[in-house]
Amino acid sequence: MSPRHDTAAPPEKEGGAAPADRIPSSTPAEADVRRRARLSRRWQRDMRWSPYAFVSPFFLLFLAFGLFPLIYTGWASLHAVELTAPTDMDWVGLRNYTRIFDDDFFWNAAKNTLTIGIISTVPQLMMAMGLAHILNYKLRGSTFYRVAMLAPYATSIAAASLVFVLLFGRDYGMINWALNAVGFDNIDWQNDKWPSQIAVSSIIIWRWTGYNALIYLAAMQAIPQDLYESAALDGASRWKQFLHVTLPSLRPTILFTVVVSTIGASQVFGEPLLFDANKGASGGAQHQFQTLGLYLYEQGWVNQHLGRASAIAWTMFLILIVIGIVNYVISRRLRASS
Amino acid sequence: MRARTRTARKVVVLATIASLGTGLLAGCADDGKDSSGSSSEGGGKGKTKITLGLFGTAGFEESGLYKEYEKLHPDIDIQQTVVERNENYYPALVNHLTTNSGLQDIQMVEVGNIAEIVETQATKLLDLSKYGKESDYLDWKWKQATTKDGQTIGVGTDIGPMAICYRTDLFKAAGLPTDREEVGKLWAGSWDKFVDVGKQYQAKAKGTTFLDSPGGLLQAILSSETERFYDSAGEVIYKTNPAVKAAFDLTSQAAEDGLIGNQTQFQPAWDTTIANSKFAAMSCPPWMLGYIKGKSKPEAAGKWDVAQSPVSGNWGGSFLTVPKSGKNTEEAAKLAAWLTAPEQQAKLFGVQGSFPSTPAAYDSTEVTTAKNDMTGAAPIGTIFAEAAKNIPVQTIGPKDQIIQQGLTDNGVVLVTQGKSPEEAWKNAVKTIDNNLEK
Numbered sequence: 023m024s025p026r027h028d029t030a031a032p033p034e035k036e037g038g039a040a041p042a043d044r045i046p047s048s049t050p051a052e053a054d055v056r057r058r059a060r061l062s063r064r065w066q067r068d069m070r071w072s073p074y075a076f077v078s079p080f081f082l083l084f085l086a087f088g089l090f091p092l093i094y095t096g097w098a099s100l101h102a103v104e105l106t107a108p109t110d111m112d113w114v115g116l117r118n119y120t121r122i123f124d125d126d127f128f129w130n131a132a133k134n135t136l137t138i139g140i141i142s143t144v145p146q147l148m149m150a151m152g153l154a155h156i157l158n159y160k161l162r163g164s165t166f167y168r169v170a171m172l173a174p175y176a177t178s179i180a181a182a183s184l185v186f187v188l189l190f191g192r193d194y195g196m197i198n199w200a201l202n203a204v205g206f207d208n209i210d211w212q213n214d215k216w217p218s219q220i221a222v223s224s225i226i227i228w229r230w231t232g233y234n235a236l237i238y239l240a241a242m243q244a245i246p247q248d249l250y251e252s253a254a255l256d257g258a259s260r261w262k263q264f265l266h267v268t269l270p271s272l273r274p275t276i277l278f279t280v281v282v283s284t285i286g287a288s289q290v291f292g293e294p295l296l297f298d299a300n301k302g303a304s305g306g307a308q309h310q311f312q313t314l315g316l317y318l319y320e321q322g323w324v325n326q327h328l329g330r331a332s333a334i335a336w337t338m339f340l341i342l343i344v345i346g347i348v349n350y351v352i353s354r355r356l357r358a359s360s
Numbered sequence: 361m362r363a364r365t366r367t368a369r370k371v372v373v374l375a376t377i378a379s380l381g382t383g384l385l386a387g388c389a390d391d392g393k394d395s396s397g398s399s400s401e402g403g404g405k406g407k408t409k410i411t412l413g414l415f416g417t418a419g420f421e422e423s424g425l426y427k428e429y430e431k432l433h434p435d436i437d438i439q440q441t442v443v444e445r446n447e448n449y450y451p452a453l454v455n456h457l458t459t460n461s462g463l464q465d466i467q468m469v470e471v472g473n474i475a476e477i478v479e480t481q482a483t484k485l486l487d488l489s490k491y492g493k494e495s496d497y498l499d500w501k502w503k504q505a506t507t508k509d510g511q512t513i514g515v516g517t518d519i520g521p522m523a524i525c526y527r528t529d530l531f532k533a534a535g536l537p538t539d540r541e542e543v544g545k546l547w548a549g550s551w552d553k554f555v556d557v558g559k560q561y562q563a564k565a566k567g568t569t570f571l572d573s574p575g576g577l578l579q580a581i582l583s584s585e586t587e588r589f590y591d592s593a594g595e596v597i598y599k600t601n602p603a604v605k606a607a608f609d610l611t612s613q614a615a616e617d618g619l620i621g622n623q624t625q626f627q628p629a630w631d632t633t634i635a636n637s638k639f640a641a642m643s644c645p646p647w648m649l650g651y652i653k654g655k656s657k658p659e660a661a662g663k664w665d666v667a668q669s670p671v672s673g674n675w676g677g678s679f680l681t682v683p684k685s686g687k688n689t690e691e692a693a694k695l696a697a698w699l700t701a702p703e704q705q706a707k708l709f710g711v712q713g714s715f716p717s718t719p720a721a722y723d724s725t726e727v728t729t730a731k732n733d734m735t736g737a738a739p740i741g742t743i744f745a746e747a748a749k750n751i752p753v754q755t756i757g758p759k760d761q762i763i764q765q766g767l768t769d770n771g772v773v774l775v776t777q778g779k780s781p782e783e784a785w786k787n788a789v790k791t792i793d794n795n796l797e798k
Contacts, residue, residue: 325796
């Protein structure tokens with residue numbers, strides 16, 4: 023086997039290893055030179071085009087399953103289309119978008135997405151940070167704890183949500199049973215607005231806390247030990263060390279998890295869908311926990327209005343872009359200030 | 361030497377890319393093949409494979425009908441796929457019909473969806489009027505699957521003639537009669553009388569309610585109306601139809617008076633109320649008896665009985681359709697017709713409790729001697745046959761299911777949660793209108 027030629031420098035343009043002035047001298051040499059030139063050309067083509075071939079699978083897949091649906095959805099959002107006849111498109115211009123402005127259900131869903139996003143993301147990241155900090159100490163069986171923390175993430179949303187539905191049941195649920203035992207009244211977890219949003223958020227928190235904790239843990243372990251030692255020499259307590267050494271060092275990681283969680287929160291779908299007592303997509307009898315993702319699904323797949331659903335999808339997409347820009351600006355400010 | 365390695369590598373790379381690519385394409389191709397599903401290589405012995413796409417507990421396999429048909433036709437091999445809930449089954453079916461792929465040879469359609477299928481997908485489905493015998497089926501059942509230009513795209517599997525199932529022990533404890541004739545007479549003729557009986561019951565009931573859920577009562581009342589959500593011209597009239605508002609108000613009133621448990625049907629908590637005997641009566645098509653049986657504790661056996669409904673109605677029932685895109689449409693249509701012929705429907709009732717949509721089956725021994733563990737000696741076959749004769753011919757519309765669901769899940773259920781009936785109605789109407797708007 024020859025050494026790795028892909029890391030070697032490419033040959034010179036003219037004639038490769040064969041000096042150009044010797045070309046016309048003799049016929050065998052000429053053949054040799056032509057052969058080398060051919061190989062060289064091939065080599066150059068290889069160098070130029072192979073990388074594209076290597077990255078092409080991703081881009082082909084992206085074209086087929088990412089870009090095309092995106093554009094097609096945009097096209098469909100400008101039409102009145104029903105799922106029963108998707109080829110039957112009536113041009114309606116921007117009506118599907120303008121209608122969103124006075125669609126109470128859309129804004130209700132947007133509000134719910136925001137509140138569920140906040141009550142799930144904020145406690146989740148704080149708990150993850152605390153967990154990571156504890157796991158960062160020398161612990162017996164730390165691998166076990168780290169694996170255990172990932173277990174909820176590996177569980178399917180469907181299975182987890184069904185268990186939570188049983189736990190949060192109004193009449194026969196375990197949580198109400200425990201509340202009764204300490205003297206509280208039954209809470210209607212599925213039908214009252216805030217309890218239902220808290221219950222949905224708890225599924226999300228349960229599922230993602232360990233995942234974020236592991237990310238924080240990895241970042242914590244990359245912090246040089248000397249920083250802690252010198253802080254300890256200066257008389258800083260554990261808590262002060264956490265505040266003044268750990269947190270500043272984790273800033274980029276925290277930003278990353280905030281961005282990822284925000285995107286995740288804006289797309290929440292499975293948990294509220296499966297949490298609904300009616301097994302419909304309306305997010306409770308009064309839409310009290312219907313998220314944008316759920317509303318999109320309800321319009322598109324339950325009510326079969328593909329055009330409207332497409333417009334909702336694109337609006338969500340635009341909202342996400344805005345969130346992305348805000349995140350970018352904030353993170354740049356933070357970086358500049360540090 | 362170098363050149364050769366390079367070429368070798370290039371070959372490998374190209375091969376990899378190519379195989380990735382063909383893998384993708386093959387994936388699609390496979391899909392298409394599976395989906396059309398009617399390849400004749402099934403069985404391995406040159407048998408014709410017929411596939412059925414069903415939902416819920418259709419029961420054809422459980423009652424041995426496939427085996428019987430395969431014995432009659434040795435060259436046929438029958439296979440089915442079953443989706444548990446119609447909510448999941450139906451959108452996929454619509455999707456497959458509109459793209460003409462992914463379809464089984466025979467597809468089941470629920471009565472709540474048949475109008476939409478008739479209206480929008482009829483061109484994709486085979487006309488079954490040559491295969492099924494129109495005179496076998498109930499007239500209205502046949503018409504439900506018939507297009508305006510006279511094509512019958514589905515044959516009826518079953519219907520849901522409604523009666524009232526009640527707990528004799530709870531009725532007795534509340535001082536009500538327990539004999540099914542007398543019970544039926546208590547409320548015969550109107551739903552108001554039914555609710556009045558409920559009030560009598562509730563006055564003496566301890567820890568139980570008269571009915572299980574607001575959705576159940578609303579469903580029962582509405583399914584006994586001839587016109588509810590659409591008029592005969594196909595216009596949506598649910599908001600202005602006095603019958604719908606009356607049904608909504610009566611249900612709300614009963615809920616406010618505490619006659620109805622605050623459950624949603626077919627949910628785990630509702631199942632638990634059945635197991636714990638928390639209510640005394642429920643509207644009850646034949647298939648409901650099977651459900652009760654599945655969710656009850658053993659000691660509930662024999663404590664139920666079935667009385668005639670105040671007004672007869674129909675709840676549930678399905679159709680078999682044959683998509684034109686199948687490879688063996690002829691064989692599939694014959695099978696669909698056979699599965700829904702009177703003799704087979706009678707057998708299905710005996711095993712599965714799906715009530716025949718073919719009146720000829722009502723006199724068969726399978727129907728007349730049918731019993732259910734829950735209802736002891738009650739002759740359920742004759743009771744439901746009696747109910748079936750009085751079912752009104754109902755106008756059904758394409759979006760019946762969305763309207764019904766909105767009235768229940770976003771409407772009457774709110775009353776049991778302490779909202780006023782006006783608020784509940786407003787919430788339901790707003791939801792339904794938003795869902796109907798294109």
